[in-house]
Amino acid sequence: MGKVKDLSDSEKAKIVESFSEGCSALEISNMLGRKIYVRNSQKYTSSSARFKLKSRDITHVTREVARNLRSSSARIFEAAGVDQWFGEDGRLIVLPNPVSASIKKPIILTDEELNPLLQTEFVKAFKGSADSRYIDGLGTHVGQYQLNVDLISLQFNHHPLFSKEHMLASRLEEVYDQYVIAFKRNADENLTNKLASLRVAVLHTEENIANCDKKHETHLLQLKARCLDYRHEMREIREQRDKERADIREFIKTIIKFWKLIKKVRQQTQCTNTDVKIVVKKQNVDYDADMIEWKNNLENELEEKKCLFKIDYDQLLAQYKHDMEAYNRRHKLIKKRKAKRKKKRTQEDDEEDYESDSDEDEEELEELPKPEEPLPFDDQAVALEIEEKAMKMFRKPGEPILIPKLSHSVEITSTSQCPSSERDRRNAVPKSQYFIKIFFNDKEVSRTSSVALDGSNFQVGFNQFLNIAILQKPENLKLEVYQTGTFSSFKLAEVFPDIPDPVVNSLNVLPDSRDFASEYSTSFNHAGVGSGSEIVLDDSTNEKVIPMISGILKCSIAWAVSNDGVTMSPPQQRDAETAASAMKKADPILAIGSFGNLDVNQLVEYIKNNNLDPNDPENADLMYFYKTYSSSDDKSESLRYYRLEPLKDSYDFCTDEDLNNNLRFRLLKARWDEIPQFKNEKMVCCLEKDIDPDIFKEYDKSLEEENKIYTEQGEGDAVDVEWKRKLQVRKKAYNRVQKQFSEGKHDYQFSGVVREDDAPDTANLWSTIKHSLEAKRPLRPERVDRKPTPAQNLTIDDVKILVTIKRAENLPRRKSYEKGETLAPFVEVTFKDQRVCTSTAFGHNASWNETVQLPFTTDNNDYHASSIQKIDDFVFINVFDEVSVDLIKDKRQRSEIHRKLERRWLGSIKIPFGNIYHSEKVDGRFRLNTPILLLGYEMNQTDSEAETILSNASITLFVTIEPTLSTPDVPAVKVCIYCS
Secondary structure, three states: OOOOOOOOHHHHHHHHHHHHOOOOHHHHHHHHOOOEEEOOHHHHOOHHHOOOOOHHHEEEOOOOOOHHHHHHHHHHHHHHOOOOOEOOOOOEOOOOOOOOOOOOOOOOOOOOOOOHHHOOOOOOOOOOOOOOOEOOOOOOOOOOEEEEEEEEEEEEEEOOOOOHHHHHHHHHHHHHHHHHHHHHHOHHHHHHHHHHHHHHHHHHHHHHHHHOOOOOHHHHHHHHHHHHHHHHHHHHHHHHHHHHHHHHHHHHHHHHHHHHHHHHHHHHHOOOOOOEEEEEEEEOOOHHHHHHHHHHHHHHHHHHHHHHHHHHHHHHHHHHHHHHHHHHHHHHHHHHHHHHHHHHOOOHHHHHHHHHHHHHHHHHHHHOOOOOOOOOOOHHHHHHHHHHHHHHHOOOOOOOEEEEEEEEOOOOOOHHHOOHHHHHHHHHOOOOEEEEEEEEOOEEEEEOOOEEOEOOOOEEEEEEEEEEEEOEOOOOEEEEEEEEOOOOEEEEEEEOOOOOOOOOEOOOOOOEEEEEEEOOOEOOOOOOOOEOOOEEEEOOOOEEEOOOEEEEEEEEEEEOEOOOOOEOOOOOOOOHHHHHHHHHHHOOOOOOOOOOOOOHHHHHHHHHHHOOOOOOHHHHHHHHHHHHHOOHHHHHHHOOOOOOOOOOHHHOOOOHHHHHHOHHHHHHHHHHOOOOOOOOOOOOOOOHHHOOOOOOHHHHHHHHHHHOOOOHHHHOOHHHHHHHHHHHHHHHHHHHHHHHHHHHHOOOOHHHHOOOOOOOOHHHHHHHHHHHHOOOOOOOOOOOOOOOEOHHHOOOOOOEEEEEEEEEEOOOEEHHHHHOOOOOEEEEEEEOOEEEEOOOOOOOOOEEEEEEEEEOOOHHHOOOHHHHOOOOOEEEEEEEEEEEEEOOOOOOOOOOOOEEEEEEEEEEEEEEHHHHHHHOEEEEEEEOEOOOOOOOEEOOOOOOHHHHHHOOOEEEEEEEEEOOEOOOOOOOOOOOOEOO
């Protein structure tokens, strides 16, 4: 036994903690690197005796092994069947190492020794198949194909440089064109003649019905059906005629309205910008003839409505009688049952039962609705309705017919005589230049030169003819309109013309007009109305519109013609088998019967089994074929339902049932849906067999409890049942709210996932130069609202608490202030275990203007709102005075000076973190909590209470979180500042 040596306090504490966890003396020896022997070790196994360990119970052993070590070795030798740990060579007895330390070269077999099936066969290189995108194959230009694009002009219906008069004139011309089309169509007169012919046919049919013999019942039914069809057709034609009349009347009203506005604008601006002029001709009419026609139209329409109503009224009356009979039978049955129960009533209990049964009968009578009798035809009400509609929509008797005519005969005011705003607008028009890019198969192949805008008609005359050599198969064609700016160009609109047919060439093509529109928004300081902003058309009615850029591109696209007169278009005819195989790859349905290989029975069976959509235009031919060749039973059975995607099942690698029964897939889905029991599953086993089969047992049981319907018979009294139902509703509401919150967290945005900076461009060059010229510390800085950062994009080092200490006022003064000692305050900010200080200022009205940062972390690095809301810590802000104190108090002469810096507390405030989080910032001046008695310092003395409040020690600061964290949708929380 060696000399006893006491252990250190840390070693003693570690030994006691190990004994409390059930460790043996051997394990503790190996842990400390020293052999120990513990006497009465049983009394140190509980936590109550952790710090009662004495030095005499622990001894340091240097020469022999403890008894428990020897007994453990003996047990291991006996179990392993060995006598010693080391062999004769002095090395530990272990099993041989299966890993070889030497590098072995693999055996190389010759061609004779190698199996013939494993020998490498060398094949001569061959040229691959041609690229399917090219017409004649890759690198082989068999034919010459050329597409000619003739860009004629670009006409703007609205341009940002339009004046208000231009905008009104453009709308006037648009409405006038619609009026001319409707007027030339002359639909009013044609429909009136057709209506008169149908009226004559109805009278003739009614005469035939009256003269028809009742024995010919079939012929009589056909005449009645024909008469009914005539009346329905009369109603439709009358509605069309009324609509045409109302449209023409509305066109005339709109034309006159825009013309009045144009004249009003010309008077206000004292100049004319457009040459449009409206002349309205009045055509007088005969009042008596108009009145006769007016009354005839009203009487005819009333008679038509009355006849159609009579047919519907007879059907409704028959249905009413049937429903009334059923209602009376039910009513009599309830009364009979009530009288029968009343007759059997003898005792008081039976009387109570009778009363309850009678209440049920009365409730049943109330719930049983009584049929309503259909109302007869009201001649006066219908006639009044027809007359009101005619007075509102049509020309009144004796009112002259108005015929507007548009002309371009007004002289435009010269630029020198216009106001300054109008002159600036006209000078800006020629500076606008445009060009067009041509894209073939999503690749730019050509572009026009820039052409200036013509201010007289706002038209860009390109008149440029472009040739495009075609190598690839034509898939799409796109024209992009660009406007040149000061430093760069920007895309204004896109036009998608069709690929011309092979028979359309440059000799027979006709110009085509393509409409385009743009969402580009701009505004000007001159008379230009701009685009994308509200414009008041009429000041009297305060009518507002938002004009957008629009116009018409006039162009022609055709295949070129060679010198031999051959159209240079790609070939369209291909081999039948190649075309059929390509069609089958694209769409097997369209390939059925495409080249004459048609089996009627197989096609009918295919349509029947796949349940194609009968409303899809692509399936119209197949559905017509199916109705023609299939039997009536197949029609009624197959067309009751259909599949939107008939080929979808062929691409499914498993069924939905297999996915739902897979434990791993179900666990991943539950974690993704953030179900409370599984949302914290960090790792999921790769194999399904490694997952516990009962992992969803508790979850399925909770779902059954949630969907369980509680009844009084099975669950006890009514109070317990009601309580369980309320708990069930509360749990469902909680789960619904959690699900909505989880869906909100996964609402990713592109900017939150991908950080993509804008490409450098000359357009944003000025903004870069402007920022570099701004003052570094402006006198009035503007705080810009920041967008919250998604929680999934944040890491540990991303979130900081920023505290800007601006200044402090009315701090306590030192009593030795008169001796020349000045206050030296500094601020210390503390959050959790983090602490940071500002520099030292001077004076009781100190100013720092410093920003300090405190790192902010959460449990498990979860920055979602649900986790951050649980933080209840405070941000402590303390103000100290830095004082230099002499260590030697006597007045003797000394060669060295010994001083120390002390900090003396002057005041503090504390801010709850929840207020900073919900309010996003805390900004203002706050009162410091200073002690009533502060040794060595004195407060500012004031006479009045108001001056006392103003003279309190205060600090001005700004606290926020960088970056801004997403907050839950809760009402605003008032900021509370606690002083401590």
